[in-house]
Amino acid sequence: MENPFKFGTIVDGEFFTDRVEEVAYIRQFIENQNHLIIISPRRFGKSSVIMRAMKLSGRKYIFLNLQKVMSVQDLAAKLLSEVCKRNPVEKLRGLISRFRIIPTLTTNALTGAVEVSFQHTLNANVLLEDVFGALENIGSPTDRLVVVLDEFQEILDIEPNLDKQLRAIMQEQKNINYILLGSQESMMEDIFEKKKSPFYHFGQLMRLKKLPRNEFEQYISVRLKPVLPDCYSETTNKILDYTDCHPYYSQQFASQVWQIAVMNPQCPDIFAKAIDQIVETHGLDFERMWIRLNRTDKNILQRLAIDSPLSMSELRTSTIYSALKKMQKQGMVIYSNRYEIEDPFFRKWILDFAS
Helix, strand or coil: CCCCCCCCCCHHHHHCCCHHHHHHHHHHHCCCCCCCCECCCCCCHHHHHHHHHHHHHHEEEEEEEHCCCCCHHHHHHHHHHCCCCCHHHHHHHHHHCCCCCCCCCEEEECCCCCECCCCCCCCCHHHHHHHHHHHHHEEEEEEEEEEEEEEEHHHHHHCCCCHHHHHHCCCCCCCCEEEECCCCCHHHHHHHCCCCCCCCCCCCCCCCCCCCCCHHHHHHHHCCCCCCCCHHHHHHHHHHHHHHHHHHHHHHHHHHHHHHHHHHHCCCCCHHHHHHHHHHHHHHHHHHHHHCCHHHHHHHHHHCCCCCCCEEEEHHHHHHHHHCCCCCCCCCCEEEECEEEHHEEEEEHHHHHCC
């Protein structure tokens, strides 16, 4: 029997739940010539929502996660590699025939995929102009290409002034819809909302929130019912209470509950057993994370774990704010109406082993 819950990768089909309004909005929005900026904490399902919308729209698109990009040359190579996946080599040759810096194309003997690389160049702007020009030539005014750049805030770390170079190129293009995703809220706001930023008001801002409780509850309970016929509804609500409807951790928790119910149906407390197993599985990683934290960070996380107000008498407001922003960037803390520990199982580990 296949586990009906999936997490940790882009999901689609029967594993995709809700987000009907968001998908419909994205599909409608990219029918005009504007660009879309999507911000949400990590693991809220941004990539899955975009891939769902692209699949249903039937539009030509390429997708690149900028966390995988190490340099301008690497950015150019990875973008062309994505083009190769969706276009014949003959078309690629036509696109690069007028490049001022010619890439190297090699074929992977095992997969048959075409791999692209560029030699290091001091003229990065020429390289970017050539590659983004090729992307522009793939689309047309009536059939625009959709370019999805995930974790877009990474452009600030890839190379100095890359944001200025990209904006100068992208603002002239007519045949591309850009969808720019980011999980670092403060950095994305700096890029798109600060007047001095090159990308100030580049596109429409959209914030992806947690899944609505009712739809998520239905999704999980239907899948738990065959293995927990007597308590599937109660267990579903306990799962969502524990994870506060976080998309990733709710799927992870439900998956573990389902697995225990199948393998050990006589378990007296499947809910508690699932928590213990997940915490144990990730305990070593949690310990490594904890060891690297300073005393202030640990103090703040311990307070968040027990929902205790952060005491201004012990720490200055600026110190607390700076620490929270740093841990938000690291993915330990998210802000959704309030600051909270992103991973409920890390929160459990803190309560059990670090308090």
